[in-house]
Amino acid sequence: xxxxxxxxxxxxxxxxxxxxxxxxxxxxxxxxxxxxxxxxxxxxxxxxxxxxxxxxxxxxxxxxxxxxxxxxxxxxxxxxxxxxxxx
Amino acid sequence: xxxxxxxxxxxxxxxxxxxxxxxxxxxxxxxxxxxxxxxxxxxxxxxxxxxxxxxxxxxxxxxxxxxxxxxxxxxxxxxxxxxxxxx
Numbered sequence: 562x563x564x565x566x567x568x569x570x571x572x573x574x575x576x577x578x579x580x581x582x583x584x585x586x587x588x589x590x591x592x593x594x595x596x597x598x599x600x601x602x603x604x605x606x607x608x609x610x611x612x613x614x615x616x617x618x619x620x621x622x623x624x625x626x627x628x629x630x631x632x633x634x635x636x637x638x639x640x641x642x643x644x645x646x647x648x
Numbered sequence: 649x650x651x652x653x654x655x656x657x658x659x660x661x662x663x664x665x666x667x668x669x670x671x672x673x674x675x676x677x678x679x680x681x682x683x684x685x686x687x688x689x690x691x692x693x694x695x696x697x698x699x700x701x702x703x704x705x706x707x708x709x710x711x712x713x714x715x716x717x718x719x720x721x722x723x724x725x726x727x728x729x730x731x732x733x734x735x
Contacts, residue, residue, distance in 0.1 A: 565711060569678035590707050591656035592679045614725050620677050621724040631718045637708040638701050
């Protein structure tokens, strides 16, 4: 399945959410990840995120699609890339 | 069509992007809008946004789907609402 994950969490938890998200998905913009993921890996990601966030303050939304082709992506302005894997 | 709009713009332009986005879509979380929109209205929204942002610094991504049912939404933590229309 293809997933878009958006997160709105307290400043002190952003780094941990970012680090966790990067293990499963691709960071594409501030507060936004996307990527192909299996059901079981998505469950693992959600379990890890639930240990990090404060549910009464933080919000993470997953938009789940059967396939990536079901959405057309259009960018205005800069395309921000995840430069974390550049050594 | 159904659209998810995510924006990553300079602090000084956030308010204008927010105000413009709210004319066409529903704010659901920090930096995220969603909603049904026609092709012509999406074009108008993009034109207005292009006048606001600085393309070398800012990034706005539209995920366009033919229909809302093509995506399943799942929320972890709080569901943040757009309280701007509450008087």
